[in-house]
Amino acid sequence: MPTVLITGAGRGLGLEFVRQYAADGWTVIATARTPERHAELATLTKAAAGRIKVHALDVTDHAAVDTLAARLAGVAVDVLINNSGTMGAQSFAGQGMQAQRFGGLDYEDWAYQFRVNTLGPIKMSEAFVEHVAASLQKKIVTLSTVIASIGSNNLGGLYAYRSTKAGVNAIMKSMALDLARRGIIAVPVHPGWAATDMGGLNAPVRPQHSVAGLRQVIAGLTKEKSGRFWQWDGKELGW
Template structure:
């Protein structure tokens, strides 16, 4: 894997992924990291100041018409080599709500960020992903070393595992992202692009809350190990951070 784009890197799992990748003994050529407001992404900017391979892209992913900025930034850096991995990490969640309290705007906002944005960004970056897959023709089997789209989902998006109800905006938008992941895996297989959705565990982040049992570093370490182990048999799968297959 020579290049990766990770969305939502100002804090939490996105920032954790950038930190771990920046600290690898064999660093990637390019790590592209998006955030909505670079002036508030203090830790991310500090990492970029130390590592010339980290490129910050300031963008609000809700505005899908602005994705050309991302495409152009990546094109300028990879110089014809394409993009190996798109990691759709950015996501939002409203607080737990029962049916009587859920609001239309909560539903709309969640679908725009958690479902629509990953689909439209994948569409925008498809030429770069296809280029990376072609450049890795010596790697016949699907993998992150060739080309991959990883969608950060949640076990809360599992219909089979829903035993508590509530969380309408988050559950529904993540279940829809899971469905999109399956379709992408079918549509992009012939192009040599692996597609999977990944549950990071219940992690102590702004989204996961302080009661979560897992810290960011533990989750990210498992996630990166799992990414590197993905093969053709994993495309179209709903995976946990440690590689366990989850029920839809």
């Protein structure tokens, strides 16, 4: 069976990816900053009889990313899912569209979001490119957001989150071009407005549906679909 590596796997969409891929028989490498804090991940791991392997990882700690990649040398990773993400101190669930408004921006917080949302996925991809290249499926997927789309921004605001995710979209496009010769597919995906700590409980899309849709999108990726922006229900989004 294939192997998937998921960052930010302790809660939210990351945890749901673990649940669904493990239920489907995949080998799951689940990373979380503090795995001991995530009881549901522990329960899933226990039930999976060795098919879920958990590693502590903060994606902003580049030395730790390199150490994990070295530790997993020789392990083929069919799908790398860069799921970790943050809206910083002001989230959509907390402040809605009032978060990160012009005139009240916190630049330290913005820089932190850049380290998680933008640098995290490219660092993970650089560190794990050989693992992905050694696999059969060869896919790198980053959780982005429709909020990153410049063309469909009709509301303004959310400066930090929008720009850090737009940045990772640019990165995924370049990666798709650069890694095509190695047969690697790279895409950003939008999970929908999903009911997690980030999305808030009133969000219309259940994490189960979002992840089920994204898994279908990932399963259907081809080299023609690489470097394009995909939504959880299979629709293509504009930049």
